[in-house]
Amino acid sequence: MFSKEVQLEAVSMYLKGVPPKQIRKKFGIKGDATILNWLTNIKMLGIEGLNNPSRSKTNYSYSFKIKVIRWRLEHHASLPVAAKKFRIRTPAQIWQWERALESGRLKPDKRRRNQTMNKQEHDKIKKLEEENELLRIKVAYLEKLEALAQEKKKLQTKTKR
Numbered sequence: 001m002f003s004k005e006v007q008l009e010a011v012s013m014y015l016k017g018v019p020p021k022q023i024r025k026k027f028g029i030k031g032d033a034t035i036l037n038w039l040t041n042i043k044m045l046g047i048e049g050l051n052n053p054s055r056s057k058t059n060y061s062y063s064f065k066i067k068v069i070r071w072r073l074e075h076h077a078s079l080p081v082a083a084k085k086f087r088i089r090t091p092a093q094i095w096q097w098e099r100a101l102e103s104g105r106l107k108p109d110k111r112r113r114n115q116t117m118n119k120q121e122h123d124k125i126k127k128l129e130e131e132n133e134l135l136r137i138k139v140a141y142l143e144k145l146e147a148l149a150q151e152k153k154k155l156q157t158k159t160k161r
Helices: 004-015 020-027 032-050 062-075 079-085 091-103 110-116 119-160
Strands: none
Touching: 004 020, 004 032, 020 032, 032 079, 062 079, 062 091, 079 091
16 A cells, blocks of 8 residues: 555654654554564565565465474474564564464365375375275274174173073
8 A cells, every 4th residue: 555665754754753643644554553563574574574464375384384493393483583583574473373273274275285296196196195094994894803703702691601
């Protein structure tokens, strides 16, 4: 909505001590939070942090998310520190990834992996899936057979008494 130049000028005015109300009036900004968000983005990401997040949405890969989470845990770092190190706009994003990982919702992106697979890899995966299904059927059959054998054994011991 606002150009980079306007955002930079508004933040520089704010840092010089100009009241936020005056800055908002000059540029037609609705709330103080907007200026503070710009300031935070500049502090964390530099001038690139001023891109409008709604226009330039970043998609992070599964491996990147895991790398960030591991680093944060290994270094006992806070969310803002990790976000700054990995140039992530909002620390809350890392928190969401961690919750998703804990609950089992954070999974590798199959869509991207399938696009890069060649024909041989695809055939190999298909064959393994078929083999897996066959093994599931065999296990279910053997479990049922075992249950029937145990039931037959129970009946034989009851009739002997």
